[in-house]
Amino acid sequence: MSELALLAEKADAADELAPIRSRFVLDDHDDVVYLDGNSLGALPAGVPGRLEDVVRHQWGRLRIRSWEESGWWTAPERIGDRIAPLVGAGPGRIVVGDSTSVNIFKALVAAIRMAGDGRDELLVDASTFPTDGYIAESAARLTGRTLRPVTPAEVPEALGDRTAAVLLNHVDYRTGRLHDLPSLTASIHAHGALAVWDLCHSAGALPVGLDEHGVDLAVGCTYKYLNGGPGSPAFLYVRGALQDRFDSPLPGWNSHADPFGMSPAYAPAAGAPRGRVGTPDILSMLALEAALEAWDGVSITAVRAKSLALTDFFLKCVTAYTEPGRVESVTPEPHEERGSQVALRCAEAGEVMKRLIERGVVGDFRRPDILRFGFTPLYVSFSEVERAARVLGEVLA
Numbered sequence: 001m002s003e004l005a006l007l008a009e010k011a012d013a014a015d016e017l018a019p020i021r022s023r024f025v026l027d028d029h030d031d032v033v034y035l036d037g038n039s040l041g042a043l044p045a046g047v048p049g050r051l052e053d054v055v056r057h058q059w060g061r062l063r064i065r066s067w068e069e070s071g072w073w074t075a076p077e078r079i080g081d082r083i084a085p086l087v088g089a090g091p092g093r094i095v096v097g098d099s100t101s102v103n104i105f106k107a108l109v110a111a112i113r114m115a116g117d118g119r120d121e122l123l124v125d126a127s128t129f130p131t132d133g134y135i136a137e138s139a140a141r142l143t144g145r146t147l148r149p150v151t152p153a154e155v156p157e158a159l160g161d162r163t164a165a166v167l168l169n170h171v172d173y174r175t176g177r178l179h180d181l182p183s184l185t186a187s188i189h190a191h192g193a194l195a196v197w198d199l200c201h202s203a204g205a206l207p208v209g210l211d212e213h214g215v216d217l218a219v220g221c222t223y224k225y226l227n228g229g230p231g232s233p234a235f236l237y238v239r240g241a242l243q244d245r246f247d248s249p250l251p252g253w254n255s256h257a258d259p260f261g262m263s264p265a266y267a268p269a270a271g272a273p274r275g276r277v278g279t280p281d282i283l284s285m286l287a288l289e290a291a292l293e294a295w296d297g298v299s300i301t302a303v304r305a306k307s308l309a310l311t312d313f314f315l316k317c318v319t320a321y322t323e324p325g326r327v328e329s330v331t332p333e334p335h336e337e338r339g340s341q342v343a344l345r346c347a348e349a350g351e352v353m354k355r356l357i358e359r360g361v362v363g364d365f366r367r368p369d370i371l372r373f374g375f376t377p378l379y380v381s382f383s384e385v386e387r388a389a390r391v392l393g394e395v396l397a
């Protein structure tokens, strides 16, 4: 056994999160290393049984009664409160529902409205995941603001008394770079603007500290590190002090103060329900709730520590197993600038990823030249990391 394989065995033996792996359905028998949990998290073992019950009993037998008796009606806030400690939010701040894209729209337009009429500029991360950029452009056009794409590093200089709001990604989806949320949020506030954070690649991967750092609005995805399943609903956070001023651009009957009053006039609900729109997607929502049970007793601090150890170890193994110059990491080396993924620049990355997947190492390819590997500390082991790097070295040899 190689020295790195021995190191991996030792690290697995000392890993306090190792037992959590059994809470997931993984292919232990066919030797697949799943490093794509930052795109679609693995299936938590409790989900199929819960969904079976939701469909056969709650829907099949109780039918309409389930809105009350099975807690369907209150699920968006109940599940929001389950996510809250993972992102450093107090209870009553988060609502679950709709896609990330839709929630970015709600958050941005609401932020612009709260910033007031005198502020006519919206800043957006120039390297953002495309949907965020498209929606920022549309939100700016709808509200008559000017959109200015800037890199997160340029934000402090770009801020001014014209800035209404800034939309930033906590972790860059392509490079895995972690941006400095506390300091950027503080600069944004120093200029009187609102900070809107996209947590798609940090929720469930590292501590976020939403309340602590005074983030105004945040949106996150639940099918990545939170393992909620394909298309599971996103979440929306609104800072406590702003909840009464949150003016949704998509007010629906579900966010009305008296939804069953069926009034023609809109009156917004108080608190987190104000972020709702229409009838929640109950099947996906309750699959997510079951998936979140995999987090019982797990601290996000322990997850972060293991995530950094996994990505450190992967980089070390890649250096040892790969001919010099074949790949170049575009993920920052310093821990405080690294999310839970490693992105390697590589010639013919598309073809390389195809061959990796054929050999049971599942990451993904991001055009034009990036091999992307996500590390989910709840179920990825050090031995798997060593194997993935070894297979990569063989494929590139």
Ligand SMILES: *Cc1c(COP(=O)(O)O)cnc(C)c1O
Pocket: 099, 100, 101, 102, 129, 131, 132, 169, 173, 198, 200, 201, 221, 234
């Ligand atoms: C995954 C991801 C999304 C996904 O948005 P959907 O509406 O769920 O398709 C949005 N933004 C970022 C930064 C992402 O990483």
